[in-house]
Amino acid sequence: MPKRSTRNRHLKRRIIHRGPEDGMTDKGSLGPIAGHFRNWEVNELVVMPSAPITTGASRAEPHSIGDSKQVLSTLNGNVASNGTADSGFGSSNSTVAGGGTTSITDFSSLVALLFSFGALRDWLKLIVFGGVIETLRRVAFSMYYKIIVSFWITAHFDENDSSYDWMMFWLSKQPSWALARDVEISTRTFGLNTSAIMVPGEEEGNNLSMLASRKLAYLPSATTGMAYSMWYHRRYMSITRVQAQTGFYGQKEETLQISILTRSHRVLNELLLEAKKEYMAAEEHSISIFVSDVNNGWRHVASKPKRSLNSIILDPGVSDLLVDDARDFLESKAWYAARGIPFRRGYLLYGAPGSGKTSIISSIAGDLGLDVYIVSLSRAGLDDSALSELISTLPEKCIALMEDIDAAFTQSLNRDAVQGPVNGPAADDGRPPPPVARPAPSTSRLSLSGLLNALDGVAAQEGRILYATTNKYTALDPALCRPGRMDIHVEFKLASKYQAQKLFYSFYLPSDESAAADDDEKERDKGDDDSGYNSSANTDDAESTASEPDTAPASEKPAFFGTSHRQHAPKLRRKQVAKLAERFAEAIPERELSMAALQGFLMTYKIRPYQAVDAAKDWVESEREARLKKQQAAQGQEDAPASIPASTPASTDAVAATTNEDEVKPS
Ligand SMILES: Nc1ncnc2c1ncn2[C@@H]1O[C@H](COP(=O)(O)OP(=O)(O)OP(=O)(O)O)[C@@H](O)[C@H]1O
Incomplete structure (x- = not known):
């Protein structure tokens, strides 16, 4: 150890003798800096535990002496300065004692070194001064903000x-x-x-x-x-x-x-x-509709006017069953809590398209005063975690609606289809041929287990009522339909005679009761067989004025399909409407047409109830024919791929499917 000290002392002396001036000479303008750093190196070497080292004096820049001394004496009491130390050797005049002082001395030397620089010292002062000002500013602002905020x-x-x-x-x-x-x-x-x-x-x-x-x-x-x-x-x-x-x-x-x-x-x-x-x-008087956005949040998109429950005509008891059950559920939170059963209820409405599944859900929402949250399972980008997040962020009392719940997992020829270039045969009445649907490729990233978890997993929201609709009940996985997920299953069938009659009755019944009462007098005079066509807007007027000159050739009349909307419908008495409704129901076959189709038909006779009754039979026939043609077209399309060469991938699949079918079928 002493040996090393001696060596260091020699080294130090050697370096000190070279001095800053040497540095100036050797390194030009960087000389003093280089000198300083050399000194720092020397210090590093000199500092030894319990080996005090005294360095000789050397010439120094006058400005640095006092600073070095001051900083050293402030920072380290163990460091002694002889007051004649050279500037570039801040601690060279110091006597360092004790092993524990090493780092302090180093630090002190660094500080002294930094302060020995005129410009650097000014910068540091500026930084400290700026820091103080900024801190004061912040403190003042935060105090001001706190005072203001408190008011x-x-x-x-x-x-x-x-x-x-x-x-x-x-x-x-x-x-x-x-x-x-x-x-x-x-x-x-x-x-x-x-x-x-x-x-x-x-x-x-x-x-x-x-x-x-x-x-x-x-x-x-x-x-x-x-x-x-x-x-x-x-x-x-x-x-x-x-x-x-x-x-x-x-x-x-x-x-x-x-x-x-x-x-x-x-x-x-x-x-x-x-x-x-x-x-x-x-x-x-409206219900709020929410849909999910791409961030898996809920966005209020619309408010729909409430629809009265009476306007949805279902088989007897169905409507009451659904409304009463939902109302009872909402009032049974304590019952569920007492038994530890998750407070959730699911309804599966399945059956024919256009039979009123969606309509009854929005009516129930209006009746119970609940908002409707539409969960679109076919939404692009919807995956298991996104669905789970959506369901978990539903509010406590609301209706979650999943339409066509089968569509997320099955490819359908009817509902998920994009319209392909193939058209069905043209209709006799000149209407454009119905497009034949092709299966759409499924883009859903949702899995069945993801859906099941979202419905009753740990993250599933309590208190919500779920309504799911489907046209393909049998295609649903039994796990999806089990109680706890779908507690009540209700079938919606095609229209019965009873429904047809009620639909007709509510369709033509005057909504303005007072106007109907006013008309009662007139109607009574005319007798029950009166058509009720007292409106100037009814189409019979057109026939009655047929003798008037009509210069426009028929070919130039606007070409359109359907009935234009008139503002004034005839006002019939209840009795008249009831009688017509009976006749209408007779013409409508049981469970063959959907309620939506019946509604569509009546819309075309919006102001002509008598014609509606008269035309009902023909319309039923035309509907049957149209359906038959559609079926034949679909059948033809199914058969067609068998004749296409098996070189195309699509036809390969079709042929395979046909072959399998043939194999299964008994000959
Ligand atoms: N039972 C019904 N009573 C009154 N109107 C009905 C009934 N069923 C259907 N409609 C009418 O038919 C139209 C379609 O009904 P809705 O959308 O409720 O049928 P849906 O069963 O949900 O059909 P989809 O399965 O195709 O979604 C609505 O305008 C509705 O007014």
Whole structure:
């Protein structure tokens, strides 16, 4: 060890004798710096445990002496300075004692070294000074913010949340909101059927085009991020619409910020409840529809007017069964909790297309006052985890609707089909031939187990009612249909005579009872056999004026299929309608046509109930023929691939399928 010290001392002396000037000479302008760093190296070597080293004095830059001394004496009491040390050797005059002082000495030397630089010292001062100023600024701001915030309550409303709609709707009703000077013109309705914020005077425009178009509205601009102020319950309130860019594609998301100058949350609570109440009142006659977005959140897309349960004509008891069961379920939360049964209910509505499955669900939603959340299983990008996330974020009381639940797992010739180039045979009446559907390739990344887990896995939401519809009951996996997932299965059949009669009756029954009563007198005079065609708009009028000159050649009349919509339908008495309904039901075969088809037929005779009855038989025949042709076309299409050379992949499959079928079939 002493040996090494001696060596170091020699080395040190050697280096010191070279001095900074040598460095200047050797390295030009970098000389002093180089000198300093050499000194640092020497220090490294010199510092030894319990081996005090005293270095000789050397010439120094005058400015560095005091600094070195000062820093050294401040930072390390063990370091002694003789006051004549050279600048580039901050600790060279120091006597270092004790092994524990090594790092402190090093650090001290570094600091002393840094301070010995004039410019560097100024930078450091500047940094420290700037840091102090910035810290003070931050402290001041945070204190100011804390003081200000303590007098304000600020609420944030996310655009994707229903509360945003409530607040925007409420704000739109405030006169001061409409006085904003930087406005955005919008046709948004915030999920309501009625426009929330009308441009004053627009409601007076009663011509058809004005009424039909979307309503114009003022919205205080969001782009400037300006704050708008108003008073609420004698409290000052500041409102800001803030837009922030989200995602890569420039989508913008908006947040509404409301700050109220109050220390009590009571005012905010009052505001929220008032806004919600007003919105709910405006929405009383409609149901809210939500769909999932690509981020697996729920978005309010529409409000639909409620449909009365009476307008859905099902077999006796079906409607009551569904409504009563759902109502009873919603009131049985405690019962489920007491027994540890998951508080969920599933209904599977299956059967013929157009038999009222979707319609009854939306009617039940209206009746029970629940929102409908549509879970589209065929949505692009929907996979197991996305579905699970969607189901778990459903609100506690709501209706989740999965339409065509079979479609996610099976390829269908009817419902998932894209229209191929092949058309069926042309109809006799000149209507375009019905396109023959081809199976669509399945793009779903959803698995059956993913669906099963989403329905009753741990993440599944409690309190929701699930309605699933399908036209292919037998295609469903039994696991999907078991109780706990689908508790009640209801079949929707094709229309019965009973349904046809009721549909006709409700279709032609005058909705305006007073008008019907007014007409009663006239009708009574005319007798029960009267057609009820007292409207100037009925089509018999056209026949009665057939003798009037009609210069337009038939070929130039507008070509269209269907019946144009007239405003005035004939007003019939209940008795008359009931009689006609009976005759109509006689013409309709039992369980052969769907209710949607019957409704479509009656729509074509919207103002001609008598003609509807008369034409019913022919229409049934034409429907049968059309169905037969469709079946034949489908059959032909099925047979066709067998004759196509087996070189194409599609035909190979078809041939294989046919062959297998032949094998199975008994000869
Ligand atoms: N039972 C019914 N009572 C009254 N209207 C009906 C009935 N069934 C169907 N409709 C009418 O037919 C149309 C289609 O009905 P809806 O969509 O409810 O049938 P769906 O069974 O859900 O058909 P799909 O299986 O094709 O989805 C609606 O306009 C509805 O008014």
